[in-house]
Amino acid sequence: PAFALAPDAMSISHDLEEYCRLIKVSEMLEYYPKPSEILRYALLNLSELFTDPYEDAILSIPQLPYLVFSTNVTLVIKDLGNQGYLQSTGSLSQLKARITPKGWLAIEQWKEEERNIDSHTAFVAMSFAPEHRDLFDKGIELGVRDAGYEPRIMKNIEHNNDIGDELIAEIRQSRFLVADFTDNCYGAYYEAGYGHGFGVPTIFTVNEDDIEEVHFDTSHFNHVLYKTPEDLRKKLKNRILATIGKGPLEVAE
Numbered sequence: 001p002a003f004a005l006a007p008d009a010m011s012i013s014h015d016l017e018e019y020c021r022l023i024k025v026s027e028m029l030e031y032y033p034k035p036s037e038i039l040r041y042a043l044l045n046l047s048e049l050f051t052d053p054y055e056d057a058i059l060s061i062p063q064l065p066y067l068v069f070s071t072n073v074t075l076v077i078k079d080l081g082n083q084g085y086l087q088s089t090g091s092l093s094q095l096k097a098r099i100t101p102k103g104w105l106a107i108e109q110w111k112e113e114e115r116n117i118d119s120h121t122a123f124v125a126m127s128f129a130p131e132h133r134d135l136f137d138k139g140i141e142l143g144v145r146d147a148g149y150e151p152r153i154m155k156n157i158e159h160n161n162d163i164g165d166e167l168i169a170e171i172r173q174s175r176f177l178v179a180d181f182t183d184n185c186y187g188a189y190y191e192a193g194y195g196h197g198f199g200v201p202t203i204f205t206v207n208e209d210d211i212e213e214v215h216f217d218t219s220h221f222n223h224v225l226y227k228t229p230e231d232l233r234k235k236l237k238n239r240i241l242a243t244i245g246k247g248p249l250e251v252a253e
Contacts, residue, residue: 033069040110042068042076043085047099047107059088059095112199119175120248122240123200124153125191126180139229140178140205143236148247149175168194176201176244178236181223184213192218203239205232 033041045067049057059077068076073092080086085103089096099107122144126136136153144151152170171177171194179192179202195202206214208225224239226232240247 038069039076039079039083039085040106042070043080043099043103044107044110046080046086046097047104050099053099053104056089056096056098059097060090060093109199116173116175116200118248119173120148120150121152121170121174122149123171123174123177123191123195124151124180125177125185125188125195126153127183127185127187128155129183132182134229135180135182135232137229139226139232140180140236143233144178144240145249146233146237146251147240147244148249148251149240150249151178167191171195171200172198174200175247176203176240178203178205179218181206181214181218182210184210184215189215189218201244203236203243205236 046057046059049059049061049067051057064073065071070076077086077088077095077097080103081088084100085106087098087100124136124140124144126132126140136151141151152174154167154170157166157170171191174195177192177195177200179188179195181188181204192202192204202221203224204218204221205224205226208227211223211225214223224232224235226235
């Protein structure tokens with residue numbers, strides 16, 4: 001089944017096949033939250049009903065099943081409570097709720113993560129040493145492009161600003177960050193720290209021979225281990241597609 005979306009009211013009087021595109025249900029479902037995301041987006045939607053974070057909101061509205069992506073509203077509200085995000089009282093017909101401080105903190109973090117959801121760039125933090133040129137040219141750059149994103153690395157960015165300010169601006173505008181810690185690159189720690197602080201998803205990479213040298217501040221993160229730049233290209237693409245999603249840019253064959 002499908003339905004038609006008209007670009008403007010005037011086109012209704014014209015041939016639908018000429019002015020409208022049919023949207024299949026399968027396409028619509030691509031935008032529906034995954035099971036693991038339902039509580040997240042349910043809470044984000046419910047937060048729009050609150051005008052004061054310290055006051056209860058009435059949740060007994062006809063649109064509630066649409067806001068929480070389920071006809072079993074009671075169960076979703078209960079699960080949000082079990083996660084510590086929501087406190088509720090009353091029955092479904094007279095439901096009052098308040099988002100907890102933990103819930104508001106989660107909402108702020110989720111909104112920060114989605115701030116760059118439409119960005120097509122990936123910031124790359126790595127050593128600029130000449131011996132690592134192939135690591136970027138044949139590994140990171142191609143892996144990022146294979147996933148549909150544009151890699152941005154400071155040594156290739158033309159600007160007239162303070163390099164620190166430009167670096168922060170690039171990170172804040174990126175969809176995600178790739179930080180390579182081969183040779184225990186200190187700059188990568190600095191830039192990855194900014195990425196985490198701004199809520200930018202970070203992918204950690206390191207040559208498998210250097211994994212034992214990674215500082216304890218980041219050693220607990222799941223690193224992409226590789227042997228060669230070509231190996232990294234393939235593994236990085238797969239990690240991006242699995243954790244970030246396919247980018248908007250056309251991928252060269």
